[in-house]
Amino acid sequence: MCYRQVQCTRYGCGHDTPLSEHRSFLQVDCSEANCRYSSSHLADCQSCKETCRQWLRPAQMVPKQTLSTPCPHCASGAK
Numbered sequence: 001m002c003y004r005q006v007q008c009t010r011y012g013c014g015h016d017t018p019l020s021e022h023r024s025f026l027q028v029d030c031s032e033a034n035c036r037y038s039s040s041h042l043a044d045c046q047s048c049k050e051t052c053r054q055w056l057r058p059a060q061m062v063p064k065q066t067l068s069t070p071c072p073h074c075a076s077g078a079k
């Protein structure tokens with residue numbers, strides 16, 4: 001099943017914050033013919049809803065930079 005990798009910043013507190021929403025994700029192709037989002041899936045697939053998966057796996061966070069400081073939320077003193 002295909003999924004998206006979301007590039008994020010990982011903070012010292014353990015929280016992840018996605019980088020700018022529009023350009024920070026990469027779609028990972030599972031190459032399965034019975035997955036609606038795969039490039040191996042037929043464009044003219046018949047009865048797609050019965051035979052193929054129609055959803056993506058939850059996005060996976062990929063830290064692009066790691067900071068030792070807490071995230072803005074934690075740094076603001078929220079408990």
Ligand SMILES: [Zn+2]
Pocket residue numbers: 001002003029030031032035036037038
């Ligand atoms: Zn897939």
Ligand SMILES: [Zn+2]
Pocket residue numbers: 034035036041042045046047048049051052
């Ligand atoms: Zn299909």
Ligand SMILES: [Zn+2]
Pocket residue numbers: 011013014015070071072073074075
């Ligand atoms: Zn935090």
